[in-house]
Amino acid sequence: MKQSVIKYLLSVRKRLYIIIFETDTRVGRLFDIILLWAILLSVFGVMLESVKEIKQPYGTFLLMAEWAFTILFTIEYLLRLFISRSPGKYAFSFLGIIDLLALLPSYITLFVSGGSYLIVIRSIRLLRVFRILKLGRYLREASVLTDALTASRHKILVFLGAVTTLVLITGTLMYMIEGSGGGFTSIPRSIYWAIVTVTTVGYGDIAPQTIIGQITASILMLMGYAIIAVPTGIVTSEIVNAEKGKIKEENQIICSSCELNAHDPDAKFCKSCGNKLS
Amino acid sequence: MKQSVIKYLLSVRKRLYIIIFETDTRVGRLFDIILLWAILLSVFGVMLESVKEIKQPYGTFLLMAEWAFTILFTIEYLLRLFISRSPGKYAFSFLGIIDLLALLPSYITLFVSGGSYLIVIRSIRLLRVFRILKLGRYLREASVLTDALTASRHKILVFLGAVTTLVLITGTLMYMIEGSGGGFTSIPRSIYWAIVTVTTVGYGDIAPQTIIGQITASILMLMGYAIIAVPTGIVTSEIVNAEKGKIKEENQIICSSCELNAHDPDAKFCKSCGNKLS
């Protein structure tokens, strides 16, 4: 009898595995959709709680919702942990740690009492916002974009390196030029200003006051305005290439002799075996 | 005799239909142009009315213009309603409801009197600005742009989803880092700041004050500065493809000898085998 219980539990585990980790079955898809909405709603709840005007009248309702989501996510966390084929790998992955950190504070508040500690512990719950990254796998179309970004990541890093150098030099120069007028009180702060300027954000909390400072800033702005063209050019070039590669793949002139299928649209002979293409 | 009146009315209706809904006849085009200017002028009038310095001296003139346009648009609305082949469809369409809402307030003010109610009712007239969308159909060249945007709408949605996630996470992190200093008083407000920053708008009404906050903001700015390349790349790629597709489509000259089909539009002989093209 004991054996049949184990067998039953194993079959339950197997079925749960399919529901939680796979999306091909109807129940698996339903589980995913419920989880997706639960994550979105719980993130939305935490956000609303930070608004004083909402927390005061609806505090009790938000607390109840909080506990409902905590229990739901606890069940999900335990299921993932015990049913996964490699529980350790999940537990110590980035999302696994986030999942745990998003749960613990609610439970700790049951045992600990007292103002300031509680606030620190509760604020950890805000890390829950990272769980939104889980939604990423629902998007299949993202692959073209991430492929293009991956292909051009070296060039983008070089570009960011060039921007960083520009910002370090301009920041230091502006600190020398402006003195502490206009908010350029230290080099790191001047570099912060240079980043705000070169990216064309321009808060205006720090702004050059001297003539030479304004001329330097003008040059930085024009450079920032022009060099935005560089990452755009890189990514555009990669996306155009990625689309072309896809077209070739979809083109599907298959060689009847060697079954190669990546032929140019105007090819008359197979480029691999020399066989005539129909 | 009654029959001939009906016949006459039907022929009037038919002629009006051609004037209002078609743009091929001279009178139809004239009707469109007058309507176009009337919409632009009435929108301009409502805008001027909101400026105190203009309303005081020219108030009476604006009121008269208001009534002139109201009567003109009432006639247009009734004509569209009674002449259209499916009046219900027009009446409950977005532009139909806007047309009605743009007319009603002027008539209601005749019967209702008394300060605060009147202001609310009159402000509904501002919705008239949506009527400007009617001008859209006068632009034929817009189709290339809308085609490119339609073709890349999935990728742009994925991109906007990625930006939203980035903004949610950065907003929450900044609320944790900055406390309520510098205006980060709630998570929604912090997210608002993150949107203002990542889109490089940068009002400066909310700005990070702590060192860690400024470092986080700097990273967000550089990311915002670099990821603008993604939608640009997507749309550019689509427009280049759309133009190519158009050229290819217009250009189906196939060589009867070697079956090559990539000929220039002005080609008379096959560039590959020298055969005469038909």
Added chain:
Amino acid sequence: MKQSVIKYLLSVRKRLYIIIFETDTRVGRLFDIILLWAILLSVFGVMLESVKEIKQPYGTFLLMAEWAFTILFTIEYLLRLFISRSPGKYAFSFLGIIDLLALLPSYITLFVSGGSYLIVIRSIRLLRVFRILKLGRYLREASVLTDALTASRHKILVFLGAVTTLVLITGTLMYMIEGSGGGFTSIPRSIYWAIVTVTTVGYGDIAPQTIIGQITASILMLMGYAIIAVPTGIVTSEIVNAEKGKIKEENQIICSSCELNAHDPDAKFCKSCGNKLS
């Protein structure tokens, strides 16, 4: 003898015509370079005059430079007028009127005296900055850019029309949402804010205060951030096409039979007469 004087004057006129209107001779080029520097220096002088800190100590020097340039430009203006083959055309062209307006104030100040009138007259001199447009013809490389912009001007106009509509609607909506809080005191002012926001300039002098206003503004910002891709895509597509056209032109496989030279790089037979290409 009189005849020989006329003949001499005509030959002088012809020589001056070559110097002023043509750039192929050495003297003509020298004239152009001197004029170019004179324009730049006179514009620079007018700019410095507007800075109080510079005008007080160096006022006399600036006045002398002013008169030197005025006399130089007067000579140039008269020469252009009397030597040109169609003086009227030049006199009433945009640059001709600017040239005259840039000269008159200096002479008027000799006859008129008295504070406020003088300031108005002198400020007309500032229009001299438009003379900088004359430098445009020295740039040959500008043609690729202006060609691309000319080719895509219809699409860019459609794009600007779409942005204008977006800005009109958002501005009106924000006026309704924000009331007069945060500086949205009239619809034109709200539209000004919408332009500042959608172009990602973001001065911060007007900023939404209400939650709904901030949500609307966030949507506008994200749209502004994404639709920048549209003009970029249009212009990029045109420049890529312009370059391709140039490559074909430079490709220079010339048919020995009909002398056509716009062949594709892989063409073996002339597309116009079917002759074999070498």
Added chain:
Amino acid sequence: MKQSVIKYLLSVRKRLYIIIFETDTRVGRLFDIILLWAILLSVFGVMLESVKEIKQPYGTFLLMAEWAFTILFTIEYLLRLFISRSPGKYAFSFLGIIDLLALLPSYITLFVSGGSYLIVIRSIRLLRVFRILKLGRYLREASVLTDALTASRHKILVFLGAVTTLVLITGTLMYMIEGSGGGFTSIPRSIYWAIVTVTTVGYGDIAPQTIIGQITASILMLMGYAIIAVPTGIVTSEIVNAEKGKIKEENQIICSSCELNAHDPDAKFCKSCGNKLS
């Protein structure tokens, strides 16, 4: 014996030359990596020194690190100077002068004492930030970007010239329109505002107050928003061409039978005539 010393010294010089100027040997690479980190750390140290909150408690430590780096860079400078084949060329190059200027202040502070002079001298050390440009040669991937930028530098200069003209004219017009309201106190300042606006930075320290000024500013913003497309188009076009050129260059497989040369890199048979490619 003397000869052998000279011979020994020459061989040391040769070995040092390889270590310092070449990166192919293991020791040469190690030297480069140590130098790279020393530059980054010394720049970081100078930056931290400018922050009052850090200088007070850690001042002594920063001074010690300062001297350690000064001695290290002195050794590097002397080695470069005496081992280089053309010492004069290095000494008077931009980076050579920066290297010297970055060292001198530390030594001068040993002999000179007294407040204000010291500060000026010490601030020269900040030029050390330019040494970061030395890191450039470690990046091989940068060549594609710099190639694209070099190829399009003429067009970018024309573009910057057009932007400069736009900014000069708009700045002058705004000075005439706004008077000294809203901070448009002089033409150079108005031009500074125009640059801040056209590049979409938008600090908000200077903003138009009059209706006409706001309309002019709106037009400038829309132009700035649209013309960003031009440099982007230029650079994108160049990068796409550079990539294509690279592919074509790497790909000179010519069919010996039909002389087609547009084969894929993995092609074994001619796609047009089926002939075997060598």
